[in-house]
Amino acid sequence: MLALQEIEKIYFTDEHAVRAVTDITLTVKNGEFVSFIGPSGCGKTTLLSIIAGLLEPTSGTIFMNNHKMEGYSKETGYMLQQDYLFPWLTIRQNVELGLVITGLHTPETSSRTMQLLEQLGLGDKADVFPAELSGGMRQRAALVRMLAPEPSLLLLDEPFSALDYQTKLKLEDLVSITLKNQHKTAVLVTHDLSEAIAMSDRIFLFESNPGTIHHTFDVPEMLRSLSPFETRNHPSFHSYFQKIWEELENVESQYQDST
Amino acid sequence: MLNHSIKTQHRLYLQQKTKEKRRVLWTQSMLAVTFFILWEAASRLAWIDPLIFSMPSQIGLLFLEKVSDGSLLVHTSITLAETAAGFLLGSAGGALAAFLLWWSAFFSKVFDPYLVILNAMPKVALGPIIIVIFGPGILSIIAMATLLSIVITTIVVYHAFQQVDDNYKKVLLTFGATKKQLFHYAVLPACYPTIISTMKVNVGLAWVGVIVGEFLVAKQGLGYMIIYGFQVFQFRQVMLSLIVIAVLAAVMYKSIEALERFLISRRGR
Ligand SMILES: Nc1ncnc2c1ncn2[C@@H]1O[C@H](COP(=O)(O)OP(=O)(O)OP(=O)(O)O)[C@@H](O)[C@H]1O
Ligand SMILES: [Mg+2]
Numbered sequence: 001m002l003a004l005q006e007i008e009k010i011y012f013t014d015e016h017a018v019r020a021v022t023d024i025t026l027t028v029k030n031g032e033f034v035s036f037i038g039p040s041g042c043g044k045t046t047l048l049s050i051i052a053g054l055l056e057p058t059s060g061t062i063f064m065n066n067h068k069m070e071g072y073s074k075e076t077g078y079m080l081q082q083d084y085l086f087p088w089l090t091i092r093q094n095v096e097l098g099l100v101i102t103g104l105h106t107p108e109t110s111s112r113t114m115q116l117l118e119q120l121g122l123g124d125k126a127d128v129f130p131a132e133l134s135g136g137m138r139q140r141a142a143l144v145r146m147l148a149p150e151p152s153l154l155l156l157d158e159p160f161s162a163l164d165y166q167t168k169l170k171l172e173d174l175v176s177i178t179l180k181n182q183h184k185t186a187v188l189v190t191h192d193l194s195e196a197i198a199m200s201d202r203i204f205l206f207e208s209n210p211g212t213i214h215h216t217f218d219v220p221e222m223l224r225s226l227s228p229f230e231t232r233n234h235p236s237f238h239s240y241f242q243k244i245w246e247e248l249e250n251v252e253s254q255y256q257d258s259t
Numbered sequence: 260m261l262n263h264s265i266k267t268q269h270r271l272y273l274q275q276k277t278k279e280k281r282r283v284l285w286t287q288s289m290l291a292v293t294f295f296i297l298w299e300a301a302s303r304l305a306w307i308d309p310l311i312f313s314m315p316s317q318i319g320l321l322f323l324e325k326v327s328d329g330s331l332l333v334h335t336s337i338t339l340a341e342t343a344a345g346f347l348l349g350s351a352g353g354a355l356a357a358f359l360l361w362w363s364a365f366f367s368k369v370f371d372p373y374l375v376i377l378n379a380m381p382k383v384a385l386g387p388i389i390i391v392i393f394g395p396g397i398l399s400i401i402a403m404a405t406l407l408s409i410v411i412t413t414i415v416v417y418h419a420f421q422q423v424d425d426n427y428k429k430v431l432l433t434f435g436a437t438k439k440q441l442f443h444y445a446v447l448p449a450c451y452p453t454i455i456s457t458m459k460v461n462v463g464l465a466w467v468g469v470i471v472g473e474f475l476v477a478k479q480g481l482g483y484m485i486i487y488g489f490q491v492f493q494f495r496q497v498m499l500s501l502i503v504i505a506v507l508a509a510v511m512y513k514s515i516e517a518l519e520r521f522l523i524s525r526r527g528r
Contacts, residue, residue, distance in 0.1 A: 052433055054429065054432055054433065072432070072433075072434075072435035074435065076433070077433065078429075078433035080426060080429065080430070082426070084424075084426045084427055084429075084430050086427065086430075086444075086445070086448070088448045088449070088451070089448075097430075097431070097434070097444065098433075098434040100444075101431055101434040101435065101436045101440055101444070102434050102435060145430075146433075149434065
């Protein structure tokens with residue numbers, strides 16, 4: 001279980017101090033898939049970076065399975081908005097990068113990673129360079145790179161937002177199924193409400209200035225068990241979408257009134 | 260059927276390309292030959308002063324003479340060794356300094372104004388100081404060549420290190436990379452193109468440093484041949500040295516290009 005307790009982050013710049021997020025307390029169960037949505041600048045990326053250990057919170061604590069997490073933990077994997085595959089390395093070298101850095105690179109982990117690459121349909125691309133791949137293929141390779149050292153908690157910062165719609169739908173399904181099969185816990189940041197509903201078990205709606213959790217939505221059981229694509233096509237999807245959409249509108253107008 | 264015609268067209272396209280390449284090469288050679296013939300003729304017909312500009316045939320004779328008595332080989336190898344040493348010290352030293360600046364933000368802030376001054380300084384003006392420190396010999400010449408390239412290499416390479424997209428580092432940090440790993444796996448490979456192009460510039464700078472150094476102190480070397488030829492009004496010798504320098508500098512530049520191609524062919528981009 002991932003537990004955040006009263007996380008606060010203040011950025012200091014020459015001009016002023018910005019309170020990016022404050023009073024964030026939440027838990028994510030093992031194997032659960034949750035999403036963060038909210039207006040731009042409400043601190044979603046900040047919070048994700050804190051969980052990943054890339055940023056230190058100004059105050060508050062994070063627990064992972066009842067152990068305090070500080071800095072880098074080999075339990076977490078992080079996927080950025082763009083793939084950031086290294087253009088000078090082949091796909092094989094790229095996806096094994098995490099193994100090399102963490103010192104886990106052995107013939108076994110390497111062949112396991114190759115299997116995963118094959119499962120995601122990139123088996124024949126192992127020895128080509130990223131420039132020769134399409135956007136969707138590159139993002140799949142980035143997914144394999146993240147999964148290679150076998151983290152149990154996955155942090156996804158808008159991983160599909162740079163893709164075209166069709167590729168995005170396919171990749172949502174692929175990621176969802178891959179993570180379900182491997183019983184991973186996942187936190188997804190997204191701007192796309194329908195993506196949040198399609199993929200997650202729970203949705204945290206954030207508000208800005210300062211960034212806090214405004215509301216938590218439990219996605220109905222019957223949508224949860226479906227794949228993202230099936231969820232989008234389910235009759236109850238639209239009404240559920242409408243419900244959260246109104247709340248989202250509230251948050252955004254509230255934000256605009258205050259500025 | 261269609262496939263067949265595409266193949267034919269591709270062959271035609273390749274033939275066109277080879278033909279064009281040949282034409283360029285032929286024109287290039289003709290240009291060079293014409294230049295030397297014109298030079299020879301102009302000198303013989305006294306359109307230009309043969310004492311100053313000499314002529315290719317005379318230079319060729321001198322070349323054979325200096326090759327057979329072994330003196331050209333000695334001069335050339337000394338200059339080449341100095342240039343190579345200056346080039347390597349300047350490039351490697353500059354890259355190392357850039358690495359240290361990247362490693363320590365404090366260091367780089369402290370040294371920033373000094374780098375600006377050193378870079379703006381015309382290094383050749385330091386000639387007398389260098390000679391006093393390193394003595395009137397080969398060491399001073401190498402120091403001059405090194406000094407000419409080391410500061411600009413430091414600045415350019417350090418700047419490139421800083422420009423590397425933070426997200427590449429972020430990827431590595433999510434795997435818990437150390438600072439050394441960040442440098443090895445992200446920063447350095449991302450900067451290979453800059454490092455190579457800096458090296459190309461450094462070849463030229465090393466030659467400048469060595470020739471100026473030889474003007475000032477040497478008793479041997481191609482720069483010495485130039486300055487000596489000038490003093491005794493032997494312009495044949497000056498011209499010969501110039502031609503040898505031009506050829507060698509071009510060869511060095513081309514070998515860096517070959518290194519570049521080798522590195523890039525391994526990177527796929
Ligand atoms: N390095 C930084 N220094 C100073 N302020 C920052 C820094 N990074 C983010 N901020 C500020 O913190 C707040 C939250 O930023 P963050 O990037 O976490 O938002 P976000 O929810 O991810 O936005 P988006 O949806 O646009 O990606 C913003 O007001 C931003 O200006
Ligand atoms: Mg963000």
